Amino acid sequence: MIADRDLDGCSNQIKVLQPTNNVRELQTQIRDKTTPRDRFVFAADRLIRLTVEAGLTLLPYVECNVTTPHGFPYQGLYHQPGNCGVAIMRSGEAMEKGLRECCKSMRIGKILVTTDEETGVASVCYLKLPADIANRKVLLLYPIIKSGDTCTKAIEKLLDNGVAQENILLLNLFASHEGARSLSKEFPGMTILTTEMSEIDIPTNFGRRYFGTD
Template sequence: MKLSVKCNVEAYLKGLIFGAVMSMNAGVMAMDSNEDFPIVQSSFQASKYERVLMTQLRDQKSPTEKFREAANRLTELLVHRVIECLPTFPVNIETPIEPFQGERLVGNVEFVSIMRSGDALLDTFSKHFPDSVINKILVQRNEETAEPEFKYMKLSPTIAKCNTVVITEPMIATGGTLIMVIGLLKEKGVAEENIIVASVLAAPEGLIVLNQLFPRIKVVVTAIDEKLNDKKFIVPGLGDFGNRYFGT
């Protein structure tokens, strides 16, 4: 990718993020435990099965195979929630018995996997959308500053015309990585209202910033935790999703 694009994104972040981050702590401190995030599409109340699977993910004693098993099952449920956000149109069909009016999904869906943790969700999503285009973006977190650093991007030429772009990102902490990725997508012509973020776990701080900067996106998340700690890790959290899923 050309350097100018990277520079544009960095300027975009500096221009947009500063005010949101400066007000974020005050917003979180004033937030009621039942605060509603307008961009979040699914209920905070997870099902009993989701709570059992989340416990398996959180448990530091869960080996890689158990963590991966729980993550894959949670992703199946996440797929269903994302599909609830997709537009449909009525269609008349014939059953073996009589005519029936059903519905089909409108247009096409493309995926953007934030490497590498986003790849953990991608396999399950692609099974439900076998003809979908898969795009890749690599943004790595600087462990000293907790800031995102852009590394790589490969997007399809059709992504700007797509009805729905689903970003797979298992964890939303500060929201910095997603802010950079959404900024990149918008530069490429993707409409904000066509973006859905699919995530397993989020911190309120990240959702507040995303809501301030991109109020027209949709976020589908299984669980929202208490807060970020001083090192910008989600509390109580589940550790590093990618490391635990892939075992490296």
């Protein structure tokens, strides 16, 4: 289940996964510094899958009529065509597997944002998006939101390529209050879905642990 999170009047924009025992256990394994890498990746993949599944419920559906193997009519639902994923490299690429497991044919673009060590200024240095992305709903993949600067640069590029804010769904695992608040105020039409918002500790080493580069 998903609950709206009221953060400075942004309750309809920020959504948080229900903190079930299952979700909290996965979050605990990811946060625990003693978790071996193989168990870390396993827990991360499970939490990502839960996040993607929840995110898919926020996309538009269309009604359809099908016939069952026993010949009975069934009125069901299909995803409305026109969705794509965009991973913010590199940690966002960890979420591609979960998205492909749920939507095998979904196209996935890439955005690489780097930060200058001297100035602290973030900039986009690589971009590969579907040519018709302006006509698509975009699932933006990025597991950790701290200041929100990286996501800001990526979202600005999506807007530059004609994507409407209302068509952007940012899928995230851990977000700081500061980062989520900054993004929601700068892009009021966008939706953020996360599993946890924290004022204290964000696992910023997620990507390094996931890919084994820490």
